[in-house]
Amino acid sequence: MDYIKVCKKLKLKIILSAMFSKELRELIMLNGVCPDCKEINTGWAWCNKCDPGRFLKEGKTSGNPDFDKLIHEAQLETRDYGDNTEWIPFERLKDIKPIGEGGFATIYSATWLDGIPEYLSKKRRSEPQIVALKKFKNSRIMIGAFTDEIKVHVKCSGCMVQKLYGITKDPKTDEFSMVIMYASDGNLRDYLKKNFSSLKWEEKLQNLWYIIDTLGKIHDINYIHKDLHSGNILMYKPNVDDLSGTMISDLGLSQSIYDSNNSTNVCGVLPYIAPEIFNGKPYTKASDIYSFGIIMVEMSTGKPPYGNISHSDDLALAICVGLRPKVIRGTPKCYIELVNKCLDSDPEKRPSCNELLSVIFKWNLEFINGKTESEIVKEFSNADAIVSREYSSNEITLHPEAIYTSRHMNFRNLPKSRNSLGVQVENSEFSDPNLLENFIYDAVKEQSQDKIEVESTNE
Incomplete structure (x- = not known):
């Protein structure tokens, strides 16, 4: 310039x-x-x-005064040209195809003909870019949920979450969609299923560092995610030859910590929900940490947690009385210890994002500095060898009632959460094959005078 x-x-x-x-x-x-x-x-x-609201002066409007106001307010919080939330005419989006479905929304891929905004010494647009469209089911009814998610995206725009480019509307259906960054490698759950046998712990630790770093940034602005699971962790490659990086997506349930209240109404994916939430306690930063601990288990196994059983009231009951998922044989002891801290039944005893970030960064640093003789690197390298030898196929057969999309659930009269022995190791002498049944039997015996109720609806 x-x-x-x-x-x-x-x-x-x-x-x-x-x-x-x-x-x-x-x-x-x-x-x-x-x-x-x-x-x-x-x-x-x-x-x-001068730039906020310029789209209105140029005659670009959503046709809905409330959405025009929403975009204008988002632009007032914009930091730079590349961070701008735009109104995107639907005709500028081509090759729209469904690529995924969650509990409350359907995701599409599309080509944005105008490209994403860039700033390299001057304003410009990229070449036509593949983006994702997030369309709420019954979006004309769920306007409140749609606008809330837009607002949270704007608040968290500096937190390395999935980037929001703007809003569009299908003129045929009058339904609004969010235009967001496309994740080339899908979500973490599918990525692990596809790549687990060849995935080394060095890359797993790097991705865990990205996840907890992003979650920490969300917590730093006093927001909580409330629905953190491997389906909401997206994988992408900044460049073709790079290792996959991660970004947190789906901020639809996220809210300020000051707005979180006690409730028997639970929303999310059951295996990732902290036990105190089943007892009607409010979502907190610590409940996000529990969800991260379950993701750590999933990194160890390559499989969704509790995939072989029904995600019913029995599972919620067992989690409350101490059931935790299993890790695979060879998982490093230091890793299991950190998982158990995250999954502690007492939210006050769980580590913070900063504490987790510090530990996982130190593990990463051992690999970065090439300390092949360090005990940490040896433990994780031995774990890699066991995966290559014993888990090469990593076939996953899910129970027909194992549900990994977010849904509303309502629990009553569940026992107060407590700790057990922590996570167990698959196929080891310490592993109890009847663990779930034993937990449920003990809990039901203890709570025999109470009735446990659960209602669930996918919306």
Whole structure:
């Protein structure tokens, strides 16, 4: 960018100030100048005084005043040109195909003809880009849920979550969709199923670090995810030759920690829900940590948790009295210990994101620094060898009532959550094949005078 050309667009008083300030000159070169107010942009190619609402001045409207206002408010919180939430005309999206379905929404892939916004010394668009569309089931009815998720996305835009590009509307159905970043490698659950036998612990630890780092950023702004599971962890490659990275998606249930209340109404994927939530306690940062602990187990096994049993009230009951999923043989002891801390029945005893980040970063650092003789690297390398030798097929047969999409559930009269022996190791001398039945038998015997009720609906 030519500094002289840029300065010609500035107000005289700013030019004079820049003559005596190196920092101001660097800021001018970095952010550019707003063509309307002639002042330095507040972010890369973005002026927070002039750019929010520009789409309306240019005659681009959703046709719905509430959504126009929503986009305008999102733009008021925009940091730079690449972070802008746009109104995207539906005709600019081609090759729309369904690629996935959750409890409350259907996901499509599409080609965005205009490309994503980029800023490399000046505003520009990429080549036509593959994006994802998230369309709520009954979106005309679930307007509140749709707008809430948009607002949370805007609040969490600096947290490395799945990027929101904008909003569009299908003129044939009048249904709105979110236009979001496309994950080339699908979700973590499918990625593990496809790649588990060849996936090394070095990459698993790297991905766990990405996940907990992102979750920590969400927690830092006092939000909680509330629906963290492997189906909401998306895998993508920044470049063709890179290892897959991760990003957290589906912020539909996320909320401020100040808005979380006690309730018997539970929403999510049952195996990932912290036991205190079944007892009507509010969602907290610690309940997200429990969900992360279950994801850690899934990284060990390559299989969804509790996949061989029905996800019914019996499973919720067993979790409350201490049942935890199993890890596979060879899983490092240090890893199991960290999982057990995350899955502690007492939320106060679970580690924070920062504590987990510190431990997992140290493990990653051992690999990065090539410390092949360190005990940590040896443990994880031995685990890799066991996976290659004993789990090469990793076939997954799920119980027909094992449900891994989010749903509403209502539990009453479940026993207060408590700890057990922690996670067990598959096919070891310490593993109890009748573990679930024993937990349920003991709990029912203890609670025989109470009735446990569960209602579930997929919406």
